[in-house]
Amino acid sequence: MHRYEYALISALKNGKQLSIAELLEKTGLKKEELFWSIENLLQRKGIEVERRESESVELTPEGIAYTKDLMPEESLLKKASIGKLSVSSLKDKEDQIGFQWAKKKGLAEISKGIIDVTEKGRDAIKKGTEEGNALRSIAKNPENYFKLMGSEKQAVLNLLDRKLITIKKKREILWVKATPEAIKELSEEKSIDQIDSLDKSMISSGSWKGKAFKPYNMELNVEREKAAIRHPIRMLSKKLKEAYLSMGFIQTSGPVIEPAFWVFDSLFIPQDHPARDLQDTFYLANPEKIDILGESSLEMIKKAHIESWGGEWKEEEAEQALLRTHTTNISVRNIRKVLEEGSAEGEETLPMKFFSIGRVFRNENIDYRHLTDFYQHEGIVIGKNLTLSNLFHIMISIYKPLGLELKFKPAYFPFVEPGVEFYAYSEKTDELIEMGGAGIIRNEITGVPRKNITVLAWGSGLERILLLKDPSIKGVTELYNSGVGWLRNRRMR
């Protein structure tokens, strides 16, 4: 009899029925060891067991995501009740799902292409939809599932249908009892016939010689060891850094908190441009302003704005403190630095290549689809006679090591001319996914004609690369602020 089996039968030798929990405590065995012994002894008819099958309910990852905020139909109703929302404007998949369900459940109707919230829908905005309430109730306590199968059966069935919850069937052992034969055998047998665990003294004394090793069950299921990992966004950053380094780029950084001057004005974004709206940008209450009077480019930027955009340019606007909406503030600071200070070796060192990876912010109402924090990588090359074709080559070289092929399309950004959007092909959805923007920085920003200096620039989000490369990541919101479980379920490729 193996040591584990011996421990098990010993615990049962008074003939009583014991539960698994009791056995774990009495034997001191680990779970795997106990179950291994039970299976072995059952085969040899050393014990009897009674089993029971039971059901339990769990939320799927999608279900969990919805409990963090609202169900898609709930957030759709909310949006549709605030302003006119047309069916054709629903581009997001979640919104489309939300709309389908809202329609199906009579919570919304379409009239002339506009989504109309019905009375029932307005009620649902206040109280939540049946499915939403059921899902949240189950999330709170899985036992509620059984209650709801009575009162809210259809809602629960819909949740199952939508794969937001799933039923797990469990077979469990109610009790274990030793057979009289086994108890008898126990009294006759000592457990140390065969060697179970090899230990230090056996090796040094050689006492294992002449004895057999107890064979182990090689097919025993064990839980996988969970590796501690770097965050996926950091692993991606590392790959990007390698790509940039391989091309001789120098990494730089810059402030997260900036005056609008460095994030907008220095990039030739007019002061009445929608991108500067309170809607999209986090402005700060403390500090409310950051001094820009000492900036050497102030007069030049002011002049460029007044000449090209017409009207006035206000320093108060440019002084407002905000969280950067792109990392281009770093690039434009680098441009100023190189053009104003030059480098020790003079023009011989051109072209100069810089990159940065950093966090940027959008003023969003956070829910299961919207984040406020994003990562961006971006770079510039400052030099003479640089071309759009050079820019394309650099972009291709950055994305090639990631296994992504790029396609370029003309685009408009106020700070570049020509402007470029670049796309990568997604095997997951069989379409071209917009990856980022690029272009040649306008003279108004450098303050130097192109025949003297050309600056190539680009920027792109990291999240969309991860989504493209890792099919197990369903949406951006799961990337950050995640629980331990999410990290433990990542793969390296």
Added chain:
Amino acid sequence: MPVITFNKKYLFSLLPKGTTEEKLKEDAYKMGFEPELISEKEVSIEITPNRPDLYSAVGFARAFKNFNHKNKKLKYELGNEEPEFEISVGREASQVRPFIASLAVHGIHLDAEILADLINFSEKLSETYGRYRKKIAIGMHDLDMIHGQLHYNAYEDERYVPLNVKGERRFSEVLKETEKGQKYGSIILGSGRYPALKDSEGAISLIPILNSERTKVTTKTENILIDITGIYREPVEKTADLIATIFMDLGASVRSVRIKYPGNERITPSLETRYLSMALTLAESEIGVPIGSSNIISLANKAGYEAALVGEKVRFRIPEYRLDIINEQDIVEDIAIAYGYDYINPTPIRAFQNGALLPEEKEFDMISDALTGMGFSEEVNTYLSNEFSNFTAMRIKERDGFPSKENAEYVKLKNSKTASLTMMRTWLLPSLLRNLGSSVHDSMPQKLFELDMAFAMLKGKPSEEYHLAVVDTGPRSNLNGIKAVISEISYLFGVNLEVKESDHGSFIKGRSAVLLHEGTTVGIFGELHPEVLQNFGVEEPTSAFEINLTAILGRSMQSGNKKRRKPEE
């Protein structure tokens, strides 16, 4: 970005015969626009905000035809006739909405599709380029319903019959009662006067809000008067040019209008010809492709420019309808688009430079790798927080700060859409506790770290510093375990950290200490207080530490700090 929805039948009637949907999509993409949806009745295209001239089907078709060399009309000119009308501008207008331009259109044949397209065009232009009518607003009137002399001024609260309203209303009532009034009223509120365009019978438009019912344009209208108003002269007058070209393409005849300001006068539209000359090599050297003098003219035409070789240079005639051409850079882009981004051959830059990472980033990477080696997984959390998580739930008063009172001031957000985000986090432990709180169903022990930014206000300036925070939670978690991790980090990186017992609200009394580096407090560690754990929904005992790496490495990155360190060579 604006998405313009065209009537499909109407748009295709303007495109060259035999144009397929596929061809439309392909070319729109090549021109830099995004075809969103082609349905049975509609075509939606996302058009970049620098090209309001493409917001009408006529304008889009014009560009499409140019792109396919199917357009012969590259210039727009007015006859030599005197202006047909005169609008006199009163002095008060200058304080509210100073500038106006106008044009008269004759012999237009409107049907429902053309009219809908024109209205859609002017709405979209006013929303985007016009910044929701603040910078530009457009009004269209039935010319035959206008009588006598036209005046533009800012008036008292007068009455007129607004468009689609039964009966007279005061200007102030229009602002309160109508949809447009509510939407755009704020543009003129506050001055106490109302900009309006009037003829001898009264107001034909409350500007930039709502026209009059009397001058309503319908499919039966044959002659139109258009007004464009705004706060800057140039965009207003250029918009008049753009609108003139659209009506000329619709086959109507356009007559100019004299605008008499106090002290000067303008005639709009001017359709003034602008030329820009540049060397052919400029385009070639910026795009990085050989073009040649024989091709440049054809590429220019494809982009809608009439062009000619003048000596060494190419002279481009800037189309009258383009509002976005500032200088030669903009033309180079149009040439590049006409050339086709797909045909630009990616070319490497052959110049040597040593690449380099930021030195702190290298160190952070090594620290992070050491921590994963010790079984800690890395979290990335938002930088944004609120006073409750950052202070209250951590059982510290705002003034206590991390790790001690010195960092008491913090960065506050002004306009967050999410009510629960009000400030920049001053430390990382609350973020990690939130991670643990959402992981109670996962097996123990749970070991996490985060190495990223925390923010504070130091002497009135924002400071951005890198912190490292580590948590270890589970039945066996205790102070010594976390202290061992601190010791290992100090050992690996050769940093001397002194331990000094302290009392901090977040930790159990008698089980926490601060960490000192060269006499300065740089961190804190201990067993977290059960109340803190409960506040974050953490169910098992938890030990933690947080240190300010920037303080230890002595590399502060203050906002606005101009003398930034040069990257390591």
